[in-house]
Amino acid sequence: xxxxxxxxxxxxxxxxxxxxxxxxxxxxxxxxxxxxxxxxxxxxxxxxxxxxxxxxxxxxxxxxxxxxxxxxxxxxxxxxxxxxxxxxxxxxxxxxxxxxxxxxxxxxxxxxxxxxxxxxxxxxxxxxxxxxxxxxxxxxxxxxxxxxxxxxxxxxxxxxxxxxxxxxxxxxxxxxxxxxxxxxxxxxxxxxxxx
Numbered sequence: 001x002x003x004x005x006x007x008x009x010x011x012x013x014x015x016x017x018x019x020x021x022x023x024x025x026x027x028x029x030x031x032x033x034x035x036x037x038x039x040x041x042x043x044x045x046x047x048x049x050x051x052x053x054x055x056x057x058x059x060x061x062x063x064x065x066x067x068x069x070x071x072x073x074x075x076x077x078x079x080x081x082x083x084x085x086x087x088x089x090x091x092x093x094x095x096x097x098x099x100x101x102x103x104x105x106x107x108x109x110x111x112x113x114x115x116x117x118x119x120x121x122x123x124x125x126x127x128x129x130x131x132x133x134x135x136x137x138x139x140x141x142x143x144x145x146x147x148x149x150x151x152x153x154x155x156x157x158x159x160x161x162x163x164x165x166x167x168x169x170x171x172x173x174x175x176x177x178x179x180x181x182x183x184x185x186x187x188x189x190x191x192x193x194x195x
Contacts, residue, residue, distance in 0.1 A: 036184035039074035039169060043179065072174045074185055076167035080109070082146035082160035085192035088185070092138030097183055100173035101127050104142060109164025118159030119148065131155050144188070 033042035080086065088104065096102040103126035107113040115123040125132070125142050133155045134140055143149055144158045144167070169185045177183040 033075070034181065035077060036181070037187045038077055039184050039187075040077050041072055041074045041184070043068040043072065043181075066172075068174070068179055071170055071172045072178050074169040074171075076169070076188055078188060080144075080160075080165050080167065080188070082162045082165060083193065084190055085143070085145035085147075086160075087189045087191045088142040088144065089189065090140045090142075090186055092135075094186060095127070095140075096169075096171045096185065097175035097177050098171050098173055099175060102169070102171045103128075104158065105168050105170070106144065106158050106160060107166045107168065108161055109166050113166055116159060116161050116165060118161075120154070120157070120159060122157070122159060125156075125158050143191075145192075 033040040090096075103124050105124040106116045107123075108116060132140065133152060141156055142158055143153055143156050144160050146160045146162050148154060148159070149157050167188070171178055
């Protein structure tokens with residue numbers, strides 16, 4: 001009888017520990033980092049030695065992380081939903097300082113944060129996206145909404161689901177102004193309802 005009680009105690013204790021750690025990692029991911037221009041980022045997510053809560057939280061929610069010198073991840077912190085239309089405008093002199101490339105990826109707003117399925121099969125826009133249209137001044141406007149925009153604007157469209165979504169802006173091989181925290185992506189702007 002004592003053996004059964006001990007075994008049950010170990011099982012319940014182990015499950016309780018896992019649930020507690022899982023909950024702690026989720027809360028840390030949701031509330032960690034530095035916020036700038038409506039984006040949250042941290043430079044310590046991928047620290048592996050010693051294991052940190054930041055690394056555990058990032059591993060749970062994103063699965064793979066690089067050290068900051070390889071890539072920095074910005075998570076949009078607003079209440080984003082596909083029933084509203086947004087624009088992310090990057091001025092000609094405000095492109096992310098990178099030695100490689102940058103990308104903006106859209107995910108469904110609930111775990112496990114899957115890529116958004118859409119009619120043009122696009123869940124990421126980057127400085128490598130073919131056919132993207134720049135403004136006359138060299139700026140880039142990315143449209144984020146559920147409904148497909150009219151005409152040429154589709155070239156700059158990042159389709160959103162009809163519900164909540166998550167945006168992650170990544171900069172690979174970031175330059176010093178990212179690593180020292182002086183640069184952040186421009187703020188996401190609400191531009192309308194649904195598209």
